[in-house]
Amino acid sequence: MNRRKLEENFFKFLMALSLGLVFLALAGIILIVLIKGLSSLSWSMIFETPKGGYYLGGEGGIANAIVGSLYLVAGATVLALIISLPVALALQKEYLGKRFADITRLVLDILWGTPSIVYGAFGFVVMVWLGLRASLLGGIIVLTLLMIPIMTRAMDEAVRLVPYELKEMAYAMGTTRFETTLAVVLRQAFPGVCTGVILAVGRGIGDAASILFTAGYTDEIPRSLFDPVASLPLAVFFQSGTPVPEVQARAFTAALILLVIVLVINIVARLLGWRFSKNIVR
Amino acid sequence: MKRRFKDIVAFASGRLFLIFVNALALLIFCGLLLKAAPILQTVSLTDLLFSSVWHPMKHQFGLFPFIVSTLAVTLLAMLMAIPVCLFASIYLAEYASRRFREVSRLIIDILAGIPSVIYGLCGILVIVPFVAVVGEYLGVSTTGYSLLAGGLVLAVMVIPFIIAISVEVLRMIPGPFRESALALGATKWETVKYVVLKKAAKGLVAAVVLGFARAFGETMAVLMVVGNVAQAPSSIFDPAYPLPALIANNYGEVMSIPLYDAALMSAALILMTVVALFSLTAHYALSRLGDHND
């Protein structure tokens, strides 16, 4: 009897320890970034572009990266949404046989798992082929590709959760598939669709490997789609490796801003899921 | 009539996008293959995969050190991550109250969503010095930028990812299976050990495999702490140079050297193929998890 209790308690201890480690990791990351980032946070850091080169100079801030990241992600989100939403809706069984749908989901899962450096390399190949330099447009295209599988799969899950009975009611009133999709499915799946978009934005804004050679990096804020563009993750990457303290400070601030954006995005996505799910027919 | 027409247009455009998405995977694969192919005209496949000589200027492209580095850093990370993931997900799925589970879920999702450069930054600030200290203590000369540092950072990164899937897998096992052991007077741990883990084994393996695939292709965080020296590491305190880091570090300047881009493309191709194979197996196992007849 005693031995059984002992065994139970021993493993419970291991479990608590493991979970503690996980929570500790999160707390540690947030704390490090907060401490390092807050100490170098200032108005000029946020609103000024770097003076005298992002890798060397002391003065200035990371406005180029903040604005650049927003441009990149905004463009990519719109493009990805235009592609993902129709795909998620077209995966409904009214439109598509089970076989094709299953294959598509599998393909999407594989695309989701594909390392972002591979997207980066592929994007670069395409850009060379199109004669594009590293630019805002290139970055947007690659980020779009990266975000499509995330968005589509999340939306697909939301669409699949719409009860068939609900659609049946609409069909019973003589609606076409398209009308049912617009009137019932989209409305019912709306929170899930939003969550999908937000999650994809969270992934897209933090990804560095894919835009490493497709978006480039610059001290300026881009004026056209064909200018190279800076971004927050690359600001962290390029500027953390220098011995110059002012430049390192920029990396820490960029990390702080990036972390805050990603945290807010993630929390909003969950809250949205919980909040909206209350108004929805189950 | 107009309504019919709209429906048909919607159907057609949906199909179009659908085909695009499916084609995308093929396009990426073929694009990489096409770009990688020229290397095989100069270097044999065995040399490419198993030669340790990496001199792009002399047209010697042996990917072996990089492949070994990738495998080593990934396996090291998995070795550290698996026990933590297993115990943490058992706790969350079997012992925790619903409230605690939901809060933990949120925390784990947040952890999984943190960009890899931030993991890398924290790695530089904490883990690299830590490894250097440990190395010094053990009498090994190391800068801290090493296989071990890469493995540690990577472990922290994949842990939330694996836990999230494992908890889902464990929660999918119907309650009555637990009841049948508990009703016999088994303790909770005995129920987990003899029933739940056995039922969930396939799914848990799939979760680990997905984690492995995720770690295998991870670029930035590892690149920032692993040292990047082109030789196969002989101890965990040695620097390593995984495939993704190779691509990321060199792709900018490949155009001047012939075949260099083809060599890097073949590295990308290896990454994509391995990751795709692993995810395929895992998803196949996970999709069959619903039936509990075995």
Place this chain on the structure above:
Amino acid sequence: MSRIEINELCVSFGRNPVLKNISLSIPDRQIICIIGPSGCGKTTLLKSLNRLLDLNEDVSITGDVRVDGQSIYQSRLDVTALRKKVGFLPQRPYPLPMSIYDNVAFGPRIHGLDGLNALSGGKAGSPAAGAKTSRKDKDRLVEHYLTLAGLWDEVKDRLSEPAAKLSIGQQQRLALARVLSIEPEVILADEATSALDPISARLVENQFRLLKKDYTIILVTHILRQARRLGDYIVFLYMGDLVEHKPAAEFFGDPSDEKTKAYVNGDIS
């Protein structure tokens, strides 16, 4: 003397009351049938007797259940010992993910039972932990319980096969053998025949009749005829209330409550 005493037991899930103020003493060594329309709380009452309700997250329980005079809802109680004493046969069998043999040997192994009591013909005794059970003893134990459950002849040549390969009727008798293997004193059965074909159901019923001389069997059923066939004592629940409980002959012959009459006559179901 009754083994199980239920005292002002109230159970609710969230804000949903499922059992309202149940007081009942359950007689020994008989088949007690708990009947009532679906959703009246039969299964909940049954699961409250070995604390399987604990697995539900939002359950709240007040009142008291005593087994052998000991309150089972006190916090220091050893739940595993309680569940060993009060066995449970679920509605569907859900075999443990192991071989047929191990399904039966699992209970004795975790409880450290050598089964000598059972084999020497004595009824459930104190768990004799300690001495390691030899393989031969274990074989005899498995055979003994499979025979008791009426399954031995069908499975004796395939003991090492996974239990999931058995038919559902066989699985349910395996579940019965599994329950018996922990030497319980009370067996709770939750509509244990409802998922079975008529022949398997009859087999399980027959086992119950044989077992009742040694065990108290509490059987939840929604089949009135099954209660008539098997029950020595009937407990009738309606929407969470305990309406009436008395020996079967009295219950069916002379129901006193209007609801009981209506239910027995088939006017409500």
